[in-house]
Amino acid sequence: MKKVLLITSRSDTGGGPKHVFELLTFLKNKGLEEITVCAPFEKPYGEKFQELSSNFIPIKHRSFSLISFFKILLFCKDENIQVIHSHGRGAGIYSKLLSFFGFKITHTFHGVHEPKNIKDSFKNLIDRILKYNINLGIFVSESEKSLAKKIGLAPDNNQIIYNGIDRNIFDKTNSPEEDSIIFGTLSRLDPQKGNDLLIDNFIKFHQEFKNTKLLIAGGGEQLQELENKITKKNAQEYITLLGEISDPQALLSNINFYVSNSRGEGLPYAVLEAMASKTPCILSNVSGHNSILSPKELFELTSAENFGDVYKYVNLHKDEIIEKNLALIDSKFNLEKNFQMVLESYLAQ
Structure with a gap:
């Protein structure tokens, strides 16, 4: 060999x-x-x-x-x-x-x-x-x-x-326990991943959708900057930085929607894992993301209004989106x- x-x-x-x-x-x-x-x-x-x-x-x-x-x-x-x-x-x-x-x-x-x-x-x-x-x-x-x-x-x-990814290693049921609608993301905390934009978009989104929370898991150079932004905007009650986590699957199984505001990707594993965990995804319309999801599941980087429109669409069609995503994992991302x-x-x- x-x-x-x-x-x-x-x-x-x-x-x-x-x-x-x-x-x-x-x-x-x-x-x-x-x-x-x-x-x-x-x-x-x-x-x-x-x-x-x-x-x-x-x-x-x-x-x-x-x-x-x-x-x-x-x-x-x-x-x-x-x-x-x-x-x-x-x-x-x-x-x-x-x-x-x-x-x-x-x-x-x-x-x-x-x-x-x-x-x-x-x-x-x-x-x-x-x-x-x-x-x-x-x-x-x-x-x-x-x-x-x-x-x-x-x-x-x-x-x-x-x-x-190997679909068999992921839980078959997505089961968030809280009454709130939970959004989550897994990423390095660096500028390319766009978590600064995500926080800005989510703060505006939350003004219309009060029963929502955002969990951001990961570590990196922007940790302090993002903490300061959340504090300055008085968003601590509904946006939480989790830091590095040892069990990403536990997060994916306990959120309603996976979200990424990245400025550009290759082909993100966290998104594929969310799809395999039966978690609908709402992603920025950038390279990498647009190779996975349909245009109606993608939002413009700095548009909270567009983010809200995409959320409404994905929430309305989430059952068929989940089935479509699982088929994609089996056929294309095996x-x-x-x-x-x-x-x-x-x-x-």
């Missing part, structure tokens, strides 16, 4: 590290024994990567290191690594540079974003130059691929392989089927 090297510059909470962990688990179950992981040794996935992999090479969180690069290069040469698969932009810098030494590179993007400033534009320039070093580019949604093509990041050889496509791409190299 092939010798595989997986690279991710994140091991913290998030869809990218979760994807790598589930791919690693799948490959091990399929009989690939020699799998090396290059990743930060941080919670919650660093220790899991180390336990499951045959070799573990620690690297810095979202930070390129020449020392780490040469360690990985020497390891790949000594161990005759045959497949290098990077996940996300930070990991892609390592893999694309390794290609100069004769290694074939598979790269999964896990989110593509239009540049917002000079720094972003410079990063995109580097990625446009290095895209020719990718032998196979994997996009996790149609909208991600479309945006990558638009801004010049898509390699010539590419395909869409959706993120997938973990076993989609990871099998990744494995077949390895074996073809």
